[in-house]
Amino acid sequence: MNVHLNAADVSTRTRAIVAGCKHLEGPLLPILHEIQHEFGFVSQEAVPVIASELNLSRAEVHGVVTFYHDFRDHPAGRHVLKLCRAEACQSMGGEALAERAKKLLGIDWHQTTMDGAVTLEPVFCLGLCSCAPSAMLDGAVHGRVAASDLDDLIAEARQ
Known part of the structure; x- marks a missing residue:
């Protein structure tokens, strides 16, 4: 879990995660779980990448992230x-x-x-x-x- 990545690294790694889960039925939740596991949280930089790759709006992705209590939009403590x-x-x-x-x-x-x-x-x-x-x-x-x-x-x- 590396929270000190730049936006390009976040984008690249997010695209790789999406590619690995895109084949699943209803891939958004598994993708968000993988991203949170990878980075420790779902960053604002990841949301538009996910939206674009899944042909969703940013609002749809943001809505799911904020609806479920297990997802966070900032790093957690140790x-x-x-x-x-x-x-x-x-x-x-x-x-x-x-x-x-x-x-x-x-x-x-x-x-x-x-x-x-x-x-x-x-x-x-x-x-x-x-x-x-x-x-x-x-x-x-x-x-x-x-x-x-x-x-x-x-x-x-x-x-």
């Missing part, structure tokens, strides 16, 4: 902490957990700590409803997250 915002987690203390995370990190949703260590993102179900509240740190899910567990996750991410 670690991504996602907290479930769905009803089951909310009913089991998820709101207090979210407020604690924001306070401990000194950021709000979709922001990254000043040191670049942690990006905080809401997610609207991790599939752990019976183990609410839940969180995900760098792709690893955690259930029945108590305040002390959250503190430990944040400490781990800040190391």
